[in-house]
Amino acid sequence: MNIIVCYKLVPDPEDVVAKPDGSISLDQAEWIISDYDLMAIEAAVQLVEANGGKVMALSVGPSQLANSKAKKDVLSRGPDELYLVVDDGLRDADTSLTARTLAAAVAKLGEFDLILTGEGSADLYFQQVGMQLGELLGLPTFNAISKVEWSGGKLAVERSLEDEVEALEVPAPAVLAVTTDINQPRLPSMKEILKAGKKPVVEWTLGDLAVQDGLAQRVEVLSVRSPKQVNRKQIRIEGKPEEAAQALIGHLSKEGVL
Amino acid sequence: MDFRLTEEQELLMSSLKELLEREAPESYIAELDEKHEFPWKPWKALADNGFLGLGIDEKYGGTPADVLTQCLVADVLGKYAFPVGVIYGLGVITIRDIEQFASDEQKARVLGGIIKGEPPVALGISEPQAGSDAAGLKTSAVLEGDEEWVINGQKIYCTLSNVAKYILLMTRDSKAENPYKGMSMFLLPTDTKGVRINPLPKVGWWSVPTCEVFLDDVRLPKSALVGTVNNGWMQLMANFEIERLILSASCVGAAEAAYEDAATYANQRVQFGQPIGNFQMIQEKLVDMAIKIENMRNYYYKIAWMMDNKMPVRHEHAMAKLYITQASFEVIDDAMQILGGMGYMMAHRIQRLWRDVRVMRIGGGTDQIMYNIAGPQLLKKFKK
Numbered sequence: 033m034n035i036i037v038c039y040k041l042v043p044d045p046e047d048v049v050a051k052p053d054g055s056i057s058l059d060q061a062e063w064i065i066s067d068y069d070l071m072a073i074e075a076a077v078q079l080v081e082a083n084g085g086k087v088m089a090l091s092v093g094p095s096q097l098a099n100s101k102a103k104k105d106v107l108s109r110g111p112d113e114l115y116l117v118v119d120d121g122l123r124d125a126d127t128s129l130t131a132r133t134l135a136a137a138v139a140k141l142g143e144f145d146l147i148l149t150g151e152g153s154a155d156l157y158f159q160q161v162g163m164q165l166g167e168l169l170g171l172p173t174f175n176a177i178s179k180v181e182w183s184g185g186k187l188a189v190e191r192s193l194e195d196e197v198e199a200l201e202v203p204a205p206a207v208l209a210v211t212t213d214i215n216q217p218r219l220p221s222m223k224e225i226l227k228a229g230k231k232p233v234v235e236w237t238l239g240d241l242a243v244q245d246g247l248a249q250r251v252e253v254l255s256v257r258s259p260k261q262v263n264r265k266q267i268r269i270e271g272k273p274e275e276a277a278q279a280l281i282g283h284l285s286k287e288g289v290l
Numbered sequence: 291m292d293f294r295l296t297e298e299q300e301l302l303m304s305s306l307k308e309l310l311e312r313e314a315p316e317s318y319i320a321e322l323d324e325k326h327e328f329p330w331k332p333w334k335a336l337a338d339n340g341f342l343g344l345g346i347d348e349k350y351g352g353t354p355a356d357v358l359t360q361c362l363v364a365d366v367l368g369k370y371a372f373p374v375g376v377i378y379g380l381g382v383i384t385i386r387d388i389e390q391f392a393s394d395e396q397k398a399r400v401l402g403g404i405i406k407g408e409p410p411v412a413l414g415i416s417e418p419q420a421g422s423d424a425a426g427l428k429t430s431a432v433l434e435g436d437e438e439w440v441i442n443g444q445k446i447y448c449t450l451s452n453v454a455k456y457i458l459l460m461t462r463d464s465k466a467e468n469p470y471k472g473m474s475m476f477l478l479p480t481d482t483k484g485v486r487i488n489p490l491p492k493v494g495w496w497s498v499p500t501c502e503v504f505l506d507d508v509r510l511p512k513s514a515l516v517g518t519v520n521n522g523w524m525q526l527m528a529n530f531e532i533e534r535l536i537l538s539a540s541c542v543g544a545a546e547a548a549y550e551d552a553a554t555y556a557n558q559r560v561q562f563g564q565p566i567g568n569f570q571m572i573q574e575k576l577v578d579m580a581i582k583i584e585n586m587r588n589y590y591y592k593i594a595w596m597m598d599n600k601m602p603v604r605h606e607h608a609m610a611k612l613y614i615t616q617a618s619f620e621v622i623d624d625a626m627q628i629l630g631g632m633g634y635m636m637a638h639r640i641q642r643l644w645r646d647v648r649v650m651r652i653g654g655g656t657d658q659i660m661y662n663i664a665g666p667q668l669l670k671k672f673k674k
Contacts, residue, residue: 218339
C-alpha cells in the first residue's frame with residue numbers, strides 16, 4: 033500500500049523566547065518535526081512494513097523545510113521518499129492555505145491508498161488541516177484514530193472518543209488523523225540516518241502547483257503575545273482551615289479572580 | 291576550523307537523548323545504582339537502536355563510525371546515564387581487540403552478540419600483584435597435548451566479568467625471558483568450568499560490577515586463543531588509546547550534568563535574602579567549571595580528530611585522559627560545594643557522579659601512569 037504522511041516543521045518549544053514586551057521571538061529556534069506528526073509517520077511506516085508498498089512524506093512550508101538536516105531527520109524515521117512544497121509565501125499559512133497546498137501536492141503524487149496526519153500541530157494545534165485536506169480531496173476523513181489495519185483493500189480503524197472506541201471499516205483511499213497514543217515512534221539509528229541522505233527528495237514551489245484559490249487566507253492573525261509575567265506575591269496563609277479559606281477568598285477577590 | 295558537528299552526528303545525538311529520556315531517566319539510573327544492578331534495560335535499548343554496533347564492521351551487523359562519533363555517544367551517555375557511558379567505553383577496547391586479532395568465528399560469535407545487546411567482553415588484565423606493571427602477571431596458560439589450553443591464576447578489578455559472556459584474558463608464559471613477549475590473549479567464556487567470579491564492593495560504579503576472578507585448571511580449546519601466542523601485550527596496547535579517550539568523553543558529560551545542576555541550584559537557593567548565584571564567589575566557581583567543560587570537550591574533539599586522521603596520539607591521548615578525568619572530578623566536586631548539604635545527600639545525583647567519576651583517575655591507567663607515558667615522549671622531542 034502507498035501511504036502519504038503529512039508533517040509540519042515547528043519551532044522547537046525550548047528555543048521560543050518570550051520578550052519583555054510580550055512578543056515572541058523565534059530567531060534562535062531550531063525547526064523540528066511537530067511531535068504529533070511523529071506518530072503519523074510511525075503509523076505509516078508500520079503499515080508499509082506489514083503490508084508492503086511505500087511511504088511518501090509530504091510537507092508544505094517556508095524555507096526552513098529545505099534545511100538539509102530537517103530533510104534527513106524525517107527520512108531517517110522511515111519514509112521512502114520526501115516531497116516538499118517550499119515557498120516563503122507559506123510562512124504563517126493558516127489551516128486553509130496549508131490544506132489547499134497539501135491537496136494540490138497530493139494531486140501530483142499519483143496513486144495512494146491512505147493519507148495520515150497527526151492530530152494537530154505542536155505550535156498552533158488547530159486540529160483542522162487533516163480534516164480540510166480530506167474534504168478538499170473528497171475522501172472519507174476521520175480524526176482521533178488510535179488503530180489502523182489494512183486488509184483486503186480496506187482500512188479497519190479504531191476511533192477513540194471521549195467515552196467509547198468506535199471500530200470502523202473505511203474504504204481506501206482515506207484521510208486519517210491519528211492520536212498520540214497510536215504508537216511510540218521509533219528512534220532513528222545511525223544506519224537509518226546515513227541512509228536518509230540517499231533517499232529521493234522532490235522539492236516544488238507554489239508555482240509548480242495548482243493551489244485552489246491561490247494564497248488566500250481565511251484567518252488574519254493580528255498579534256501573538258505571551259501572557260504577562262508577574263512576580264509571585266509570596267503571600268503565606270496560616271491558621272485554621274476555615275480562616276485560611278476565608279483569607280484565600282479575600283486575596284482572590286482582591287485580585288479580581290473571583 | 292569548523293567546530294560544527296555533521297548533520298548525521300547531530301541527528302544521532304538527538305536520537306540518543308530521546309532514547310535516554312525514555313529508557314534511562316535519572317530516577318531509574320538512581321534506582322539501579324541503589325540496587326547495584328546492571329542497566330540491562332537501557333543497554334538493550336541502545337542495542338535495539340543500533341548504538342552498540344557503532345564502530346563495528348558491517349560484516350558483523352555493525353555501522354562504521356569514526357572515533358569522534360563514538361566519543362560524542364559516550365559524552366551524551368555520560369551526561370544522562372553515566373554508568374551506561376562507562377560500560378559503553380569499557381566495551382570499546384575489547385571490541386577493537388577482537389575485531390583486529392580474533393578469528394572470523396570468534397568475531398561473528400562475540401561481535402554479533404554485542405550488537406544484539408549482550409554486555410561487553412570484560413578485560414582481564416590486573417592481578418593482585420600486577421596492575422599498571424603488567425609484566426608482573428602470573429596467570430599461566432599451558433598448552434596440553436597440542437589440544438587444550440590449561441589456565442590457572444587470579445584476576446582482580448575485572449569489571450563486568452560477572453555479567454559478561456566472555457573475558458578477554460591476559461596470561462603469561464613464565465618461561466619467556468622478556469615478559470612483554472610472553473603474554474597471550476584468550477577469549478574465555480565466563481561459564482567455563484573452573485572460573486569463579488566474586489563481585490567486589492566499591493565506592494562508586496554500583497551499576498558497573500567490578501570483580502575478582504579465580505581460574506582453577508580452566509580448560510579452553512586451542513581455538514580460544516586470540517591473535518598470536520606471546521603477542522598479547524602488543525595486541526592489548528593497540529587499543530588502549532581509544533578506550534581512554536572514549537571513557538574521558540563520558541566524564542565530560544558527567545561534569546556538564548553536575549555543572550547544570552549547580553547553576554540551576556545557584557539561581558534557586560536563597561540565602562541572605564537573595565539567590566546564592568548573585569554572590570561572586572559562586573559565579574567564579576561556575577565560570578571556572580564552564581571553562582573546564584569547554585576545555586575538556588575541545589581536548590577530546592582534537593584527539594578524536596587526530597585519531598580519525600590516523601595521526602599518532604601516544605602522549606597526546608595520555609595528557610587528554612589525565613586532564614579530562616581530573617578536571618571532570620574537580621567540576622563535580624565544585625558542584626557539590628555549590629549545592630552544599632544537598633549535594634552530599636544520597637537523594638541528589640551529584641553524590642553519585644562524585645563517587646562514579648573519581649575512579650576515572652585510576653582505571654584505564656592512573657594519573658601517574660599518564661604522566662609516565664607523556665613525560666618521556668615530551669622530553670624525546672627536545673633531545674639533540
